[in-house]
Amino acid sequence: MKIVVTVKQIPDPNAPQKLTSDNRLDRGGEAVLDPGDEYGVEAGLKLKEAHGGEVVLVSMGPAKAADAIRKGLSMGADRAIHVSDDSLAGADALLTAQILAAAIKPENPDLVICGTESTDGSTGMVPPMLAELLGMPQATFAKQVEVKGDKVSVHRQTNEGYEVVEAQAPALVTVTAGVGEPRYASLKGIMAARSKEVKKVELSALGIEKGSPAESVEGVADAETRKAGEVIEDDGNAAERILAFLVQVKAV
Amino acid sequence: MAKVWVAAELNQGKVQSISFELLAKARELGDVEAIALGKGAEAAAAELGKHGAKKVYVSEDAAFDDYIGVPAAGTIEALVKQGAPDLILFGFTYDSREVAGRLAARLGVGQVSNAMDVSAEGGGFAASVPYFGGAKVATLKVLNKPAIVLVRPKSFEASEAGGTATIEKIEPQKGDLSRAAKIVDRVVEAGEKVKLEEATIIVSGGRGMQGPENFPLLEQLADALGAAVGASRAVVDAGWVPYAMQVGQTGKSVRPTVYIAAGISGAMQHTVGMKGSKFIVAINKDAEAPILKMADLGVVGDALKIVPKLTDAVKAKKGK
Numbered sequence: 310m311k312i313v314v315t316v317k318q319i320p321d322p323n324a325p326q327k328l329t330s331d332n333r334l335d336r337g338g339e340a341v342l343d344p345g346d347e348y349g350v351e352a353g354l355k356l357k358e359a360h361g362g363e364v365v366l367v368s369m370g371p372a373k374a375a376d377a378i379r380k381g382l383s384m385g386a387d388r389a390i391h392v393s394d395d396s397l398a399g400a401d402a403l404l405t406a407q408i409l410a411a412a413i414k415p416e417n418p419d420l421v422i423c424g425t426e427s428t429d430g431s432t433g434m435v436p437p438m439l440a441e442l443l444g445m446p447q448a449t450f451a452k453q454v455e456v457k458g459d460k461v462s463v464h465r466q467t468n469e470g471y472e473v474v475e476a477q478a479p480a481l482v483t484v485t486a487g488v489g490e491p492r493y494a495s496l497k498g499i500m501a502a503r504s505k506e507v508k509k510v511e512l513s514a515l516g517i518e519k520g521s522p523a524e525s526v527e528g529v530a531d532a533e534t535r536k537a538g539e540v541i542e543d544d545g546n547a548a549e550r551i552l553a554f555l556v557q558v559k560a561v
Numbered sequence: 562m563a564k565v566w567v568a569a570e571l572n573q574g575k576v577q578s579i580s581f582e583l584l585a586k587a588r589e590l591g592d593v594e595a596i597a598l599g600k601g602a603e604a605a606a607a608e609l610g611k612h613g614a615k616k617v618y619v620s621e622d623a624a625f626d627d628y629i630g631v632p633a634a635g636t637i638e639a640l641v642k643q644g645a646p647d648l649i650l651f652g653f654t655y656d657s658r659e660v661a662g663r664l665a666a667r668l669g670v671g672q673v674s675n676a677m678d679v680s681a682e683g684g685g686f687a688a689s690v691p692y693f694g695g696a697k698v699a700t701l702k703v704l705n706k707p708a709i710v711l712v713r714p715k716s717f718e719a720s721e722a723g724g725t726a727t728i729e730k731i732e733p734q735k736g737d738l739s740r741a742a743k744i745v746d747r748v749v750e751a752g753e754k755v756k757l758e759e760a761t762i763i764v765s766g767g768r769g770m771q772g773p774e775n776f777p778l779l780e781q782l783a784d785a786l787g788a789a790v791g792a793s794r795a796v797v798d799a800g801w802v803p804y805a806m807q808v809g810q811t812g813k814s815v816r817p818t819v820y821i822a823a824g825i826s827g828a829m830q831h832t833v834g835m836k837g838s839k840f841i842v843a844i845n846k847d848a849e850a851p852i853l854k855m856a857d858l859g860v861v862g863d864a865l866k867i868v869p870k871l872t873d874a875v876k877a878k879k880g881k
């Protein structure tokens with residue numbers, strides 16, 4: 310089975326974040342493999358262990374995104390495709406999906422695995438767009454993924470619990486943290502990753518016509534914050550104080 | 562007047578509240594029509610009419626309930642080509658994301674998602690979206706037509722406008738269903754007696770509850786208050802409680818009258834989902850926890866001790 314996992318490098322979510330002069334997220338600082346994508350890599354590796362085959366990472370991003378790709382390779386993925394072009398900085402979800410689709414298509418994968426949304430952009434739109442452009446069914450928000458013959462079956466999280474969803478391969482799946490803790494890269498894995506293939510692909514080789522972007526950033530402001538109210542120290546009577554508050558606001 | 566469409570969301574025949582929230586905003590932005598697809602669509606049209614839709618495009622085809630994204634995207638695409646709306650509003654929900662993403666790719670127009678507000682601007686539309694997990698708000702101008710915007714639930718307050726909608730039955734354009742994912746079973750996980758989205762009081766727990774064995778303390782308090790139980794992502798990821806209980810950026814947005822946060826630090830990604838609550842009560846043993854800086858009543862103390870006492874006090878007060 311050939312499994313493609315899409316991966317993205319993002320600014321370290323634990324480091325202070327900055328904006329560039331044109332109000333885009335500053336990607337110049339510390340960067341990491343998107344933690345959401347680590348679940349994708351984990352899910353892909355588990356399926357490979359169960360069914361054999363190959364896990365191929367596909368990423369769009371600046372040259373330095375190679376570090377995030379290496380991380381996925383050291384976890385155990387077999388090889389990677391990296392689409393890099395300076396003109397892609399600030400690409401919107403549709404352009405990103407178009408580029409990923411063009412890079413993935415020649416691979417003819419049985420399964421494409423994505424995170425549910427990127428940790429930095431949070432639009433959550435690349436996976437359904439990618440499924441559409443690849444002509445694949447989308448089995449999404451999976452906390453469990455199984456492959457049975459040429460069918461993929463997932464437990465899709467819902468507001469009430471989950472749905473059992475089935476799709477005919479080739480299919481696209483998005484995974485949540487439910488698929489299990491991403492494995493650490495072992496020392497052996499890190500060594501092995503150095504010699505794994507990372508194919509660089511130029512934008513021009515993909516033959517994509519850039520449409521007009523979906524949006525422009527007009528301005529960025531601080532979000533409204535709530536003011537602190539009363540803060541008390543529990544002296545054994547805090548429960549009574551909370552109850553009094555609930556009564557006062559007519560919640561009890 | 563701008564032509565504004567709302568893609569209503571039905572879940573097994575029931576109109577989801579996000580649809581009414583979107584209609585309330587749509588009425589401010591232009592002439593409103595809605596799309597209702599799946600079981601119960603015709604009955605839904607009446608409700609959507611009350612909330613301001615002048616016309617509702619309906620199809621009761623079962624494919625909309627059984628298959629993810631594909632049939633709805635194809636059907637709406639055909640409608641868009643005929644009706645040429647200026648703006649289509651979707652909920653930023655699991656089901657609508659699937660449809661909107663496919664639709665935007667088909668039409669080649671892109672979209673703006675995760676929006677908290679939409680406004681008319683310079684003959685077009687602008688949307689505000691959270692940046693940096695909610696610390697900042699960016700205003701984006703939506704450049705394409707139709708503008709497709711996905712809005713977080715609970716961003717707007719639903720309100721009836723008292724109209725009636727004409728119903729237009731449409732032919733579904735289902736596409737190739739063998740290339741669509743099929744829902745073969747729906748499983749309801751126990752525990753959610755009161756729905757988070759509908760609760761007026763929410764009792765929510767985080768890692769400070771120390772372990773899944775202590776979550777029943779929150780359930781007992783919730784029972785006494787008639788409240789729903791929520792959770793932070795830390796405890797959902799740790800597998801203590803199901804994802805359906807997660808509040809925050811990647812969980813649910815809630816807007817209860819009172820939100821009680823027990824052992825939750827107040828990370829931006831959590832608070833973006835609950836800061837619209839009318840009142841916030843926080844219990845945290847760390848006086849420096851960010852949640853205490855936004856609570857109307859903050860208690861520095863041990864949630865494991867305070868929560869059971871509060872349950873007893875509420876029961877005593879209610880005379881149970």
Ligand SMILES: Cc1cc2nc3c(=O)[nH]c(=O)nc-3n(C[C@H](O)[C@H](O)[C@H](O)COP(=O)(O)OP(=O)(O)OC[C@H]3O[C@@H](n4cnc5c(N)ncnc54)[C@H](O)[C@@H]3O)c2cc1C
Pocket residue numbers: 322427428429766767768769770771792793794795796807808809810811812813823824825826827828829830831834844845846847850862863864865
């Ligand atoms: C892209 C992204 C999306 C995210 N989405 C979400 C989301 O949707 N929802 C969400 O919640 N988080 C989300 N997070 C995670 C978020 O950043 C925090 O990590 C998470 O909210 C922390 O959960 P917590 O408050 O339970 O745990 P912690 O941050 O570990 O806080 C535990 C708190 O409990 C207190 N405590 C400990 N013991 C006690 C006690 N006995 N009594 C009282 N208090 C005690 C501690 O002082 C501490 O403040 C997201 C993160 C990212 C990067």
